[in-house]
Amino acid sequence: xxxxxxxxxxxxxxxxxxxxxxxxxxxxxxxxxxxxxxxxxxxxxxxxxxxxxxxxxxxxxxxxxxxxxxxxxxxxxxxxxxxxxxxxxxxxxxxxxxxxxxxxxxxxxxxxxxxxxxxxxxxxxxxxxxxxxxxxxxxxxxxxxxxxxxxxxxxxxxxxxxxxxxxxxxxxxxxxxxxxxxxxxxxxxxxxxxxxxxxxxxxxxxxxxxxxxxxxxxxxxxxxxxxxxxxxxxxxxxxxxxxxxxxxxxxxxxxxxxxxxxxxxxxxxxxxxxxxxxxxxxxxxxxxxxxxxxxxxxxxxxxxxxxxxxxxxxxxxxxxxxxxxxxxxx
Amino acid sequence: xxxxxxxxxxxxxxxxxxxxxxxxxxxxxxxxxxxxxxxxxxxxxxxxxxxxxxxxxxxxxxxxxxxxxxxxxxxxxxxxxxxxxxxxxxxxxxxxxxxxxxxxxxxxxxxxxxxxxxxxxxxxxxxxxxxxxxxxxxxxxxxxxxxxxxxxxxxxxxxxxxxxxxxxxxxxxxxxxxxxxxxxxxxxxxxxxxxxxxxxxxxxxxxxxxxxxxxxxxxxxxxxxxxxxxxxxxxxxxxxxxxxxxxxxxxxxxxxxxxxxxxxxxxxxxxxxxxxxxxxxxxxxxxxxxxxxxxxxxxxxxxxxxxxxxxxxxxxxxxxxxxxxxxxxx
Numbered sequence: 001x002x003x004x005x006x007x008x009x010x011x012x013x014x015x016x017x018x019x020x021x022x023x024x025x026x027x028x029x030x031x032x033x034x035x036x037x038x039x040x041x042x043x044x045x046x047x048x049x050x051x052x053x054x055x056x057x058x059x060x061x062x063x064x065x066x067x068x069x070x071x072x073x074x075x076x077x078x079x080x081x082x083x084x085x086x087x088x089x090x091x092x093x094x095x096x097x098x099x100x101x102x103x104x105x106x107x108x109x110x111x112x113x114x115x116x117x118x119x120x121x122x123x124x125x126x127x128x129x130x131x132x133x134x135x136x137x138x139x140x141x142x143x144x145x146x147x148x149x150x151x152x153x154x155x156x157x158x159x160x161x162x163x164x165x166x167x168x169x170x171x172x173x174x175x176x177x178x179x180x181x182x183x184x185x186x187x188x189x190x191x192x193x194x195x196x197x198x199x200x201x202x203x204x205x206x207x208x209x210x211x212x213x214x215x216x217x218x219x220x221x222x223x224x225x226x227x228x229x230x231x232x233x234x235x236x237x238x239x240x241x242x243x244x245x246x247x248x249x250x251x252x253x254x255x256x257x258x259x260x261x262x263x264x265x266x267x268x269x270x271x272x273x274x275x276x277x278x279x280x281x282x283x284x285x286x287x288x289x290x291x292x293x294x295x296x297x298x299x300x301x302x303x304x305x306x307x308x309x310x311x312x313x314x315x316x317x318x319x320x321x322x323x324x325x326x327x328x329x330x
Numbered sequence: 331x332x333x334x335x336x337x338x339x340x341x342x343x344x345x346x347x348x349x350x351x352x353x354x355x356x357x358x359x360x361x362x363x364x365x366x367x368x369x370x371x372x373x374x375x376x377x378x379x380x381x382x383x384x385x386x387x388x389x390x391x392x393x394x395x396x397x398x399x400x401x402x403x404x405x406x407x408x409x410x411x412x413x414x415x416x417x418x419x420x421x422x423x424x425x426x427x428x429x430x431x432x433x434x435x436x437x438x439x440x441x442x443x444x445x446x447x448x449x450x451x452x453x454x455x456x457x458x459x460x461x462x463x464x465x466x467x468x469x470x471x472x473x474x475x476x477x478x479x480x481x482x483x484x485x486x487x488x489x490x491x492x493x494x495x496x497x498x499x500x501x502x503x504x505x506x507x508x509x510x511x512x513x514x515x516x517x518x519x520x521x522x523x524x525x526x527x528x529x530x531x532x533x534x535x536x537x538x539x540x541x542x543x544x545x546x547x548x549x550x551x552x553x554x555x556x557x558x559x560x561x562x563x564x565x566x567x568x569x570x571x572x573x574x575x576x577x578x579x580x581x582x583x584x585x586x587x588x589x590x591x592x593x594x595x596x597x598x599x600x601x602x603x604x605x606x607x608x609x610x611x612x613x614x615x616x617x618x619x620x621x622x623x624x625x626x627x628x629x630x631x632x633x634x635x636x637x638x639x640x641x642x643x644x645x646x647x648x649x650x651x652x653x654x655x656x657x658x659x660x
Contacts, residue, residue, distance in 0.1 A: 002407055002424025004497060013500060015406055015424060076345055076636075076644050077332055087527060088512070088520065089548050094332025094345060144635030152634025161636070167334060169640030170343060182418070190418065197417060218419050271639035297638050304482025305474030306406075306491070308627050309601035310499030314406050 004312070005219040009178035009190055010171065014219045014313045025325070029300065031265030032148050036107035036156060045102045045157035056099060059124060065104065066117060067124055072098040076163060095137055097164035099128070106157050109147055111253065111260035113158075119249035121160065125272070126245075128162055129238045133277040138164045140172060140276045148267025151299040168282050175273060176286050183289035189233050191291035194218075203320045206327050207255065211247040214255050216319035216326070217295075223317040224263070224326070226255060226296040235275045235290040252294065258326045259298060267299040334642070335549040339508040339520055340501065344549045345644045355655070359630065361595030362478050366437035366486060375432045375487035386429060389454060395434065396447060397454055402428040406493060425467055427494035429458070436487050439477055441583065441590035443488075449579035451490065455602070456575075458492055459568045463607040468494045470502060470606045478597025481629045498612050505603060506613050506620050513619035519563050521621035524548075533650045536657050537585065541577040544585050546649035546656070547625075553647040554593070554656070556585060556626040565605045565620040582624065588656045589628060597629040 003016045044052045047065070053073065058065040077096035101124060103110075103117055110118060129141050141164045146153040182190040195213050198205055206226060207214040217225045228251055230244060240248070252270075259266060274292050276282040283290075307313050333346045374382045377395070383403065388395040407426035431454060433440075433447060440448060459471050471494045476483040512520040525543050528535055536556060537544040547555045558581055560574060570578070582600075589596060604622045606612040613620075637643050 002405075004422040004424060004495075006420040008418040008420070013497065075332075088338040088523065089527075090336040090338070092334040094334060142636060142639050144639050146634045150632070152632045163636055165334075165640070165642070167343065169642050171639065171641035174641075193418065197419075269635035269638055271635050273639065295639070297635070302480070302482045304476045305599035305601050305627070306472060306493055308599055309472050309474050309501065309603065309625070310495070311501035311504075312495070312499050 007217075007219040008182075008194070010174045011178060012174075012219070012221075012311070014221050014315055016220075016315050016318050025262070028262075028264040029148075029266045031260075032156060032267075033107045033109055033265060038105055038107055040106045040157070043106055043155075043157050045100075045155060045159060046106050047104060059120065066120055067104070068102045069124070069128070070100050070102065072100050072161065077165070092167060095166045097132060097135070097138065097162070099162040101125075101128075101160040101162060103158050109158050109256075109260065109265065110145065111256035111265070113253065115246075115249050115253055118253050119245060122240075122245055122249055122252075125160075125162075126238045126240065129274070129277070132162075132164050133279045135164070136279055137166055138277055139168050139280045139282055140165050141274070142169065142271065144269060144271035146269055148265070148299070150267035151269050153267075168276050172273060172276070173283070176275070176283050176290050179289045179291065180286040189289060189291050191229055191293065192233050195229055195231060204323045206258075206323050207251060209247050209251055211244045212251045214251055216323035218319060220315050220319045220322070221313040222297060222299065222301055222315055224259060224266075224296075224298040224300070224322045225315075225319070226259075226298075226322075226326075228252060228255065228294040228296070230292065233291055235287045235292060236278075237272050237274045237292045248294075255296060255326075259296070262325065263298070263300065268296060269299065270294060270296040337547075337549040338512075338524070340504045341508060342504075342549070342551075343642050344551050345642050346550075346648050355592070358592075358594045359478075359596045361590075362486060362597075363437050363439055363595060368435055368437055370436045370487070373436055373485075373487050375430075375485060375489060376436050377434060389450065396450055397434070398432045399454070399458070400430050400432065402430050402491065407495070422497060425496045427462060427465070427468065427492070429492040431455075431458075431490040431492060433488050439488055439586075439590065439595065440475065441586035441595070443583065445576075445579050445583055448583050449575060452570075452575055452579055452582075455490075455492075456568045456570065459604070459607070462494050463609045465494070466609055467496055468607055469498050469610045469612055470495050471604070472499065472601065474599060474601035476599055478595070478629070480597035481599050483597075498606050502603060502606070503613070506605070506616050509619045509621065510616040519619060519621050521559055521623065522563050525559055525561060534653045536588075536653050537581060539577050539581055541574045542581045544581055546653035548649060550645050550649045550652070551643040552627060552629065552631055552645055554589060554596075554626075554628040554630070554652045555645075555649070556589075556628075556652075556656075558582060558585065558624040558626070560622065563621055565617045565622060566608075567602050567604045567622045578624075585626060585656075589626070592655065593628070593630065598626060599629065600624060600626040 053070040057069040059067045075098040077094045077098050143162050145160045204216045213229045215227045383400040387399040389397045405428040407424045407428050473492050475490045534546045543559045545557045
């Protein structure tokens, strides 16, 4: 039976329509990394080709770097700053920052990286957020990962992107306000309440560790949309403890590993939803009710005219089915 | 220079980032219809195979039908009706209607159809909306077209889809409220004001007829997002006059034809944004300020992690460039 479901935070609707259902394993794809070497001398992100791109940072700071940060060659943003209102058409200059965070091995997607590499990367994100919060013209830092052509990755070599924007993006704004309004009404955090409810019901829980819960999202916009929620209430990813960072590396790698194995390396995006930069002060009043989190968003179905017209994604597999598939031995 | 632009109706932001720019003609694709026959005996939508699907309607009602309407075999919606609130998780049964509207010729995309065929189809939409408005459980009728695999079309044979929903979709709600708030403040319709401004500035105008204006949208979410706006203010597509219907058939076909020719038949969605059903009465108070329209949404770039994380699409070509390309002789 098909069902409209509402995301309890953003209030966005999705349509879960299993009438179109296929079994989860029918969504298996073909790994993009299949025939790739560990180092590709023609790859602009590979060790040995460092001179092909300017560099912001490398960790460790020698030729055996594990992580390298470069400015995005085709930056979506530039450093300028004018607000322009023209009649009812409002625009804002594309001021900001666009970085690429590269891990060393050409053919090692995050799903197959060592926990140590994932941990080093996640720690680097904390450092970049703290560094960028010194720029008063920036409002928000979005960190995201594209893996596979269908997920928008134009270069195979594993890398993350960081885009710092001069405005608070609408999805972030909507979620923060959703948390705030829920808190005003219920005197509790919606994400904390979701964790409690999900651990009780169990249907959508993929994995639980001491510090994190991994869920197939109740109102999943695509099959296998997966949320990683920290159990400790807190608005800012950059305030993560060393112990939580270790756990997050583990649950992120394991969850991506399950998707990799069970769906043969599907195209996937993942991203962190965080508070606007401390220095910016946007929504400071709402900060105490927000709860940062990480979203994994596999790209194995396509949105069509209905989705773009209405804003209601049609998802052919209920999250209860994907959770069972991801945690099961099948 | 890159620029954030706000859609003046929905208030959604996009990032126009020509730093990633390619020339518009570099987005040329390969026609999906290239090697298709006029009739395919194996196609479930082709004349001769009518018995393969149940039928709601054919026009004309004989074996030489031009248009045939069938229920969608993999309907995203079903006829049931229960509201369920479970704690903070809100859902609504997937009650509604899902139809497929098929035109006769297997290998004739809308861009190459006769004006008469397009007109007959657009007239059929009016009849379906009026017929469905007799169902009190329905709130909104979304008519849309998917062309090409990348645009979500699973069957090559040209067809439209109609999904009638029991809720007013968020994009429709946001646009109607955007129009309403603008009207309250300015005592005029935002779409009427956009038409006036665009015809004066000319930069984004692709085509103008007696009854319609075709524009590259100011805050285009993807390259070549094109709006067809009726000059006559009115909230309901189903109130279109016979003369306007003729003009719309012409401008729709010509605009799709330009995209077809200049980009080699790109994957494309298009859809109508309309008022909720009269019978439903949702937003009746806001009706007088709304202005129906048709949106053409080519699918030649992919959204990635940034778009899904933030809700801000990155569009690599400014609409001023696409308008010039579409109307020019290049």
